[in-house]
Amino acid sequence: MVPLFILWLGYEEREATGTSLAAIAIIAAAAVVVQLTYGNVHVGDGLLVGIPAVGGVLAGTWLQQRVPRRKLQVLFALLLLASAVKLVVA
Amino acid sequence: MSLGAVAIGFVAGAIAGMFGVGGGVIFVPGLVILLGLDQVDAEATSLLAIVPVAIVGAYRQSGYGNLRLRDGIMVGALAIPFAALGVVVVNAVPERAIELGFAALLVYVAIGLLRSDSHE
Secondary structure: OHHHHHHHHOOOHHHHHHHHHHHHHHHHHHHHHHHHHHOOOOHHHHHHHHHHHHHHHHHHHHHHOOOOOHHHHHHHHHHHHHHHHHHHHO | OHHHHHHHHHHHHHHHHHHOOOOHHHHHHHHHHOOOOOHHHHHHHHHHHHHHHHHHHHHHHHHOOOOOHHHHHHHHHHHHHHHHHHHHHHHHOOHHHHHHHHHHHHHHHHHHHHHOOOOO
């Protein structure tokens, strides 16, 4: 969604990240309601990771205003690639 | 194990705040690998965790002048039927296909990150 905000609507990158979060909140809320009807949501586990994540997002938005992001982007990308490998082989 | 869950949550939240994603790309593998959920349950549970993260993230970003609320709401509202459709599809196809599809998504996001220029 962030690249689309930048490419189609001409947003600056940080505006794109902020605005995309608002859209994500709505989309995730709608999707979780549907998933609840399938009985797939582990509410306890969701809260167990979701509550510390609120602390994480406060740290992340604070950091975004202050640190160069290139190294973080590369680290994040490597983490994703490792997760992908684990999903495929597990 | 619950310490692992706290760590997943914090890292996913920090990434959500920095990169404007919901955190699902961390929540889902974390729930599968560390908490042993199956793929579809992990995706469903991740959605629940994403809601507070995205709300708080958007609120913080608005404090930095980075939120265009009207556009965000419009894009989010337009996406609702597709999100619902996605849930139906995920529940209808084999789990292994979902795992492989999610792995492909992670690789795609990773490549996008590695190719993007730093703006700083």
